[in-house]
Every structure is written in structure tokens, then in C-alpha cells.
Amino acid sequence: MKMKLILPLLLVFSLGAFAQDGKDKKEKWAQIKALKVSFLTTELKLTSEESEKFWPIYNAYEEKQFKIKHDKMRPLIKKIDEIGPDKxxxxxxxxxxxxxxxxDEELFNLRKKLVTDMKPLLGPAxxxxxxxxxxDFNKKLLSKYKDKKG
Structure with a gap:
């Protein structure tokens, strides 16, 4: 129970630290990743045995998702913005x-594969x-980012 109270506070303070000027993007992403690992591990109550199986699957999923979004979607959206849909x-x-x-279909299929891979490990619930x-993690991250900008 104490961990559930401590984690949100840790998240808030840690996100404040990552937003400081002078840190490069890689450091910020590494901090966000570490916070996400801690958050998901706590929320899912992963045992060490489950963690050993969970994180390689989840990390591979996130890496593929990142590649699709940044190598495929981002250049397309940039090109659409440059030209202008009306033109x-x-x-x-x-x-x-x-x-x-x-x-989008690739992302959907990737998510389906993650669910298929995780069901035997974690169970549907x-x-x-x-x-x-x-x-929840993304909402907290976005909220903290908005607080820092505003």
C-alpha cells in the first residue's frame, strides 16, 4: 500500500527533474523509460520471474512501435504538412x-501480438x-509536461 502512495510522488518529482534544462534528449528518454519500468512493474505487481519474461517482450514491442511511428508515420506527416492537404x-x-x-495497421497488429504474448504470462485481467x-503513465507524463510549459 505504501508503494502505491510513494510511486506517484516519485513520478512527479522525477519528472520535474527530467524537465530541467541542460539535459540531452537521450538522458530524458532514459529517465522516462526508468520511470515507466518502475510504474508498470508496481502497477502490475510483477514478480521477479514475471519481470524476466515480461520486459524482453514489452521492450521489443516498444522498440517496434517507436520504429513504426518515427520511421514511417513521422516522415509522412511531415511531408503532408509541407505540401498541405489542400494543395x-x-x-x-x-x-x-x-x-x-x-x-496504423502495423501498430494495431503489433499491439495484438503484444496481447497474445502477454496473456499466458499475465492473464487477461x-x-x-x-x-x-x-x-495512466502517459497522462501523468503529459500533465507534468504541460505544468512545466505553462
């Missing part, structure tokens, strides 16, 4: 839309809890 031909717009849909914990 491109219908043919070009359809091509970009198809490429974005393909990337904890897989749902994983989804919620990811969303």
Missing part, C-alpha cells in the same frame, strides 16, 4: 492516406491492467 492532388492524398493506414497502466 495536393487526390492521387497523392490517397497515396499518403494509404501509407498512414498501413502504418492483468493485460487489461497493463493497458490502463500505460494510459
Amino acid at each position: 495536393m492532388s487526390e492521387k497523392d492524398a490517397l497515396s499518403y492516406l494509404d501509407q498512414l493506414e498501413d502504418a 492483468r493485460v487489461l491492467k497493463l493497458k490502463k497502466a500505460e494510459e
